Amino acid sequence: MFIKQLSVFVENKHGRLQAIIDKLSENGVNIRALSIADTTDFGILRMIADDNEKAKGVLADAGVISTSTDVIAVYIDDKTGGLAQVLKIVTDAGISIEYMYAFLGRKEGKALMVLKADNEPLAEKVLSENGIALANPDEL
Amino acid sequence: MAVWQPEYELMPREQIREDQSKKLRWQVERMYKTVELFRKRMDEKGLKPEDISGVDDLCKLPFSYKQDLRDYYPYGLFAVPMSEIRRVHASSGTTGKQIVVGYTDNDLEMWADCFARMLIAVGADENDFVHVGYGLGLFTGGFGAHDGAVRIGATAIPISAGNTQRQIQTMIDFGSTVLCCTPSYAMYLGEVIEEMGVKDQLKLKAGIFGAEPWTEEMRAQIEEKLGLKAYDIYGLSEIMGPGVSYECEYQCGMHVCEDNFIPEIIDPDTGEVLPEGSQGELVFTTITKEGFPLIRYRTRDICSLNYEQCKCGRTHVRMNKPQGRTDDMLIIRGVNVFPSQIEEVLLNVGGNVTPNYQIIVDRENNTDTFQVNVEMSEALFAEGMKGIEKTTKLISEKLRSTLGIGPKVNLVNPKSIERSEGKAKRVIDKRKLK
Numbered sequence: 347m348f349i350k351q352l353s354v355f356v357e358n359k360h361g362r363l364q365a366i367i368d369k370l371s372e373n374g375v376n377i378r379a380l381s382i383a384d385t386t387d388f389g390i391l392r393m394i395a396d397d398n399e400k401a402k403g404v405l406a407d408a409g410v411i412s413t414s415t416d417v418i419a420v421y422i423d424d425k426t427g428g429l430a431q432v433l434k435i436v437t438d439a440g441i442s443i444e445y446m447y448a449f450l451g452r453k454e455g456k457a458l459m460v461l462k463a464d465n466e467p468l469a470e471k472v473l474s475e476n477g478i479a480l481a482n483p484d485e486l
Numbered sequence: 487m488a489v490w491q492p493e494y495e496l497m498p499r500e501q502i503r504e505d506q507s508k509k510l511r512w513q514v515e516r517m518y519k520t521v522e523l524f525r526k527r528m529d530e531k532g533l534k535p536e537d538i539s540g541v542d543d544l545c546k547l548p549f550s551y552k553q554d555l556r557d558y559y560p561y562g563l564f565a566v567p568m569s570e571i572r573r574v575h576a577s578s579g580t581t582g583k584q585i586v587v588g589y590t591d592n593d594l595e596m597w598a599d600c601f602a603r604m605l606i607a608v609g610a611d612e613n614d615f616v617h618v619g620y621g622l623g624l625f626t627g628g629f630g631a632h633d634g635a636v637r638i639g640a641t642a643i644p645i646s647a648g649n650t651q652r653q654i655q656t657m658i659d660f661g662s663t664v665l666c667c668t669p670s671y672a673m674y675l676g677e678v679i680e681e682m683g684v685k686d687q688l689k690l691k692a693g694i695f696g697a698e699p700w701t702e703e704m705r706a707q708i709e710e711k712l713g714l715k716a717y718d719i720y721g722l723s724e725i726m727g728p729g730v731s732y733e734c735e736y737q738c739g740m741h742v743c744e745d746n747f748i749p750e751i752i753d754p755d756t757g758e759v760l761p762e763g764s765q766g767e768l769v770f771t772t773i774t775k776e777g778f779p780l781i782r783y784r785t786r787d788i789c790s791l792n793y794e795q796c797k798c799g800r801t802h803v804r805m806n807k808p809q810g811r812t813d814d815m816l817i818i819r820g821v822n823v824f825p826s827q828i829e830e831v832l833l834n835v836g837g838n839v840t841p842n843y844q845i846i847v848d849r850e851n852n853t854d855t856f857q858v859n860v861e862m863s864e865a866l867f868a869e870g871m872k873g874i875e876k877t878t879k880l881i882s883e884k885l886r887s888t889l890g891i892g893p894k895v896n897l898v899n900p901k902s903i904e905r906s907e908g909k910a911k912r913v914i915d916k917r918k919l920k
């Protein structure tokens with residue numbers, strides 16, 4: 347089960363990230379998970395919004411570029427070795443992880459991680475086969 | 487090889503200098519008497535006409551500027567009574583008030599001869615039909631070409647600009663052999679000729695194109711579409727009009743009519759004359775013009791001069807195609823940078839790069855900082871972090887190798903570069919604000 351992630355272009359300019367977040371919140375978009383990656387020249391804000399399409403529209407109206415990407419959201423046992431177990435399954439299948447980041451909330455002893463692999467369908471398959479729970483879009 | 491005025495065009499260089507020195511003395515002396523602004527500037531420098539004995543003293547003379555023509559509009563810089571002015575031309579330019587220039591009988595003769603030299607150099611003679619597609623009016627282009635055609639005894643077709651279908655039909659019916667117009671109009675004519683499928687009915691053999699910048703790629707396209715050889719001509723109304731310099735049959739730089747105009751290349755910042763072959767601002771002194779003469783006029787065009795003897799036998803110096811305008815030129819850490827160079831890199835780098843850019847120059851700790859902002863595109867962003875980084879690295883490298891100085895490339899939001907009247911503001915030089 348894939349969920350939609352929005353990647354947003356962030357100019358390397360003071361206050362740009364703040365402006366983007368403000369714009370989304372003014373328009374009632376709720377951000378459930380986010381991470382920011384930056385180079386010296388620009389940044390990419392990656393986020394899971396409660397309404398991906400709406401978020402994309404709000405940003406487009408504000409002249410901000412964004413693209414949607416499919417990612418998977420993995421439930422991880424909130425205990426020592428929980429993350430390691432997931433990573434081992436994926437790595438053993440020959441899949442590389444491009445990036446991952448955590449959701450803001452947690453739910454009955456589980457942490458929720460966003461995972462972007464170079465081969466998302468395969469990652470989904472091996473994780474499911476190994477009994478790792480993946481989140482549905484409507485659970486977010 | 488045909489030459490219109492071999493006595494001038496083939497004159498040995500030592501003699502050119504002598505001839506120029508004599509004419510310069512004459513010009514300085516008469517202008518000191520008749521042109522108030524020139525006299526004032528000479529006096530400010532403590533110079534008298536007798537201090538100028540020849541070309542070697544040219545560098546002592548004061549410069550003149552486009553603004554002078556506006557300040558003394560309309561006739562304040564004319565050097566003869568208006569009864570001796572036979573014709574005026576004017577240009578509005580892209581900014582500001584129009585300027586006006588005037589010609590005596592001798593000036594018009596001289597101009598016709600300069601244009602005639604080019605017509606002869608590109609292989610025209612009395613059997614040719616010269617299609618004058620420049621506007622015939624206050625703009626110098628049309629009358630310059632027309633008078634040149636009449637001077638060599640060719641048949642002039644003063645059709646002026648516009649009405650493309652009729653232009654092409656006239657070319658076919660009248661048998662036009664030499665086309666004179668702007669290069670962009672020639673491109674357009676070529677496209678319409680292609681659509682009409684009438685290329686084989688044309689008798690064009692040469693084209694004389696000027697009055698705006700054009701590239702070698704445009705030359706190749708025009709030559710292909712119109713089936714002619716395309717030549718570059720240079721001129722500006724302040725100095726005369728088209729024919730100040732022109733390409734000969736070898737197309738290797740434009741011969742300056744040095745018996746009438748002395749060119750110099752100077753550093754636009756310091757005003758110093760630069761060593762032979764250097765690139766810098768082109769400055770002209772009109773040494774024979776009577777009605778509207780100018781001493782050391784700053785053209786703001788950037789080019790270089792080549793004094794080597796040309797294969798055609800003409801001894802007159804060749805100027806290369808102007809590389810830009812001083813108005814646009816930036817000097818960053820001592821290196822000349824033109825916005826057009828950056829645009830060219832962005833256009834050629836390929837991929838999903840937009841040519842929407844802005845140059846930002848500043849000064850930190852006494853060193854110039856140089857940043858190029860490039861607008862991000864949806865397509866480039868979709869390439870992801872690695873793709874974007876690869877592209878910006880490529881842009882940086884290409885800019886460094888083209889300019890000789892590396893800017894910091896910064897990606898900005900689409901349409902975020904400030905535009906006024908549809909034109910983007912390409913340069914922000916914060917150094918001037920301090």
Ligand SMILES: [Zn+2]
Pocket residue numbers: 734735736741796797798799800
């Ligand atoms: Zn030549």
